[in-house]
Structures are given as C-alpha cells and as structure tokens.
Amino acid sequence: MIFPCYNEEAVLPDSSTKIFNYFEGLIKQHIISSESRICFVDDGSRDKTWKIISKIDKPYVNAIKLSTNFGHQKALLAGLSTFANQFDAYVTLDVDLQDDIQVVSQMIEKFKEKNEIVYGVRSDRTSDHFFKRKTAEIFYKMFEKMGVKTVYNHADFRLISNRALQHFLKFNETHLFLRAIFPAIGLKHTNVYYKRLKRELGESKYPLKKMLSFAWDGITSFSVAPLKFVLFIGLLAIVISVGLLTWASIQLLLGNTITGWYSTVTLIIFFGGLQTFAIGIIGEYVGKIFIQTKNRPRFLIEEIIKR
Ligand code: UDP
Ligand code: MG
Numbered sequence: 001m002i003f004p005c006y007n008e009e010a011v012l013p014d015s016s017t018k019i020f021n022y023f024e025g026l027i028k029q030h031i032i033s034s035e036s037r038i039c040f041v042d043d044g045s046r047d048k049t050w051k052i053i054s055k056i057d058k059p060y061v062n063a064i065k066l067s068t069n070f071g072h073q074k075a076l077l078a079g080l081s082t083f084a085n086q087f088d089a090y091v092t093l094d095v096d097l098q099d100d101i102q103v104v105s106q107m108i109e110k111f112k113e114k115n116e117i118v119y120g121v122r123s124d125r126t127s128d129h130f131f132k133r134k135t136a137e138i139f140y141k142m143f144e145k146m147g148v149k150t151v152y153n154h155a156d157f158r159l160i161s162n163r164a165l166q167h168f169l170k171f172n173e174t175h176l177f178l179r180a181i182f183p184a185i186g187l188k189h190t191n192v193y194y195k196r197l198k199r200e201l202g203e204s205k206y207p208l209k210k211m212l213s214f215a216w217d218g219i220t221s222f223s224v225a226p227l228k229f230v231l232f233i234g235l236l237a238i239v240i241s242v243g244l245l246t247w248a249s250i251q252l253l254l255g256n257t258i259t260g261w262y263s264t265v266t267l268i269i270f271f272g273g274l275q276t277f278a279i280g281i282i283g284e285y286v287g288k289i290f291i292q293t294k295n296r297p298r299f300l301i302e303e304i305i306k307r
Pocket of ligand 1: 003004005006007008043069070071072073075093094095096098199203204205206
C-alpha cells in the first residue's frame with residue numbers, strides 16, 4: 001500500500017492508526033501475506049510530515065522522502081518504482097483516506113480473480129463540494145470527447161499487479177497522468193465502487209488552479225485534439241473570409257460603397273487573437289517536447305527507510 005503525503009501533519013496521526021489497524025486486520029484474516037508492506041512517500045513536505053513518518057515504529061512500514069515537492073503523480077511513481085518486483089500487487093491511495101480504505105480487501109479479491117488492474121471508482125461524490133464535482137464531471141467528459149481513455153470517476157485509487165507495474169515503468173513521460181496511462185496498458189481489469197469520503201483533517205492540496213492545470217496537462221499529454229481544433233478554426237476562418245470577400249466584391253460592383261472602419265478593425269483584432277491563440281496551443285505542445293527531451297529525473301529521493 002502506497003500513500004503519498006504532502007504537508008499532512010494534521011492527517012497522519014489519525015490516518016496512520018486507521019491504516020495500521022486495517023492492514024493488520026488483512027494479515028490476520030490471511031487476505032495478504034505478513035510480508036506485505038505499507039509505504040509512505042513524503043513529497044517534499046515543509047511541515048512535520050517526515051518527522052512523523054520516520055518515527056513510526058512498525059515492522060511493516062517503509063518510507064521514502066523525496067528531495068522536494070514533485071507532485072502527487074510523481075510521488076506515486078517514486079513509491080511504485082522503488083518497490084517494483086518485490087510484491088505481487090500494489091495499492092495506491094490518498095493518505096487523507098478520502099479513498100475508502102475498507103474497499104482494499106475487495107480490490108485484493110478481484111486481484112486474486114486474476115485482474116491485473118483494479119480501479120477504485122467513486123460511486124458517490126457528494127462529499128466533494130458542488131463546484132469540484134461539476135468541474136471533475138466536465139473534465140471526464142472532455143477527456144472522452146478528445147479520445148483520452150480514462151475510467152469515469154476514477155482518480156488514483158487503484159490496485160495494480162507487478163506485471164502492470166512493469167508495463168507502467170516503460171512509460172517514460174515527464175508529464176505523468178496516471179489515470180490515462182493505466183487504461184492505455186490494457187490487461188485484464190475491473191472496477192470496484194466506493195463512496196468518496198470527506199477529508200476530515202487538514203486541507204486539500206489540489207486547489208482549483210492546480211486541478212485545472214492538471215487536467216490540461218492530461219489532455220495535452222494524451223490528445224492532439226486541441227491542435228486539430230485550431231486547424232479547424234483556421235479552415236473555418238478561411239471559408240468565412242472567402243464568403244465575406246465575395247459579398248464585398250458584389251457590393252463594390254453594384255456601386256455600394258462600403259464604409260467599414262469598425263468591421264476592418266474588428267476583423268484585424270479577431271484574427272490577431274485567433275493566431276495568438278493557435279500559437280499558444282502549439283506552444284503548449286512544443287513546451288512539453290522541450291521538457292521531455294531534457295529527460296530529467298522525474299523524482300529524487302533524499303532518504304529511504306526500508307524494512
Ligand atoms: N499530495 C502529494 N503531493 C502534492 C499534492 C498532494 O503527495 O503535491 C498527496 C496528498 O498528501 C494526498 C493526495 O496526494 O495524500 C491527494 O491530495 P489531496 O487530498 O490534497 O487532494 P484532493 O483529495 O483534495 O483532490
Ligand atoms: Mg484528499
């Protein structure tokens with residue numbers, strides 16, 4: 001079980017007790033082996049998160065401290081890749097336990113039925129406030145329209161087999177968007193459903209701005225639909241301009257002088273804006289290529305506690 005943690009000092013004492021109780025329960029019921037482990041990944045927290053994690057005295061708790069804040073996705077990558085080939089299956093879930101930990105036993109059941117990926121799907125998001133729920137819904141639909149394969153209402157609560165992990169590690173992209181990578185892997189998979197719980201303590205590390213940029217990152221990492229869209233707008237503008245030109249020519253031939261400072265200026269501004277917009281979209285992709293070609297490490301580990 002892998003838990004990414006970023007500035008979670010408020011959450012950890014309470015969450016970790018719940019996690020340990022549940023985990024020990026799974027071992028007692030022989031659902032998982034006693035060789036199983038929990039791993040907390042401290043994603044460059046600035047509060048006491050690492051202090052709390054490193055002091056945990058349980059024989060089954062591992063911990064990774066990243067050198068700075070790399071973001072949720074890369075924290076998961078750090079946890080998964082560090083322990084690749086050491087376990088049969090891996091579960092990732094949020095340390096605030098908004099992803100209902102009680103569902104993990106169902107995930108393991110599905111894994112034992114030979115599923116390589118088990119997606120945790122939110123059947124009920126009433127705990128998220130209206131705006132977050134709606135924007136999330138719009139994004140899932142947008143992904144679908146743009147041909148990005150994702151599992152509706154699934155975030156990063158999932159179980160993956162070691163085989164799925166090996167495949168995942170072949171995806172070398174800098175801009176990680178895990179929820180679209182795993183569906184791209186394929187393999188036998190299924191869903192389990194859970195009610196998304198409320199964050200009891202601390203606050204969300206995903207404010208609107210970060211959420212929007214994450215969604216945009218997902219789109220531009222998996223789809224060229226925005227590029228096609230500007231191509232379409234460009235073509236449409238050409239068609240309209242030919243129509244307008246024809247109309248203006250006819251008026252000229254008929255001897256109707258066309259006054260038109262406003263229309264001219266409006267058109268100049270409109271097309272100026274359109275071109276800048278198109279360049280901006282292309283620039284987003286070029287920027288991504290630029291960063292990807294550098295092939296920089298996606299995370300850096302400062303310290304590991306392995307048991
Ligand atoms: N998280 C992280 N790095 C970050 C932001 C968040 O590791 O840069 C972790 C965080 O500690 C939590 C999980 O990712 O375990 C989900 O974050 P959060 O609960 O703030 O997001 P929300 O549930 O509000 O979408
Ligand atoms: Mg949360």
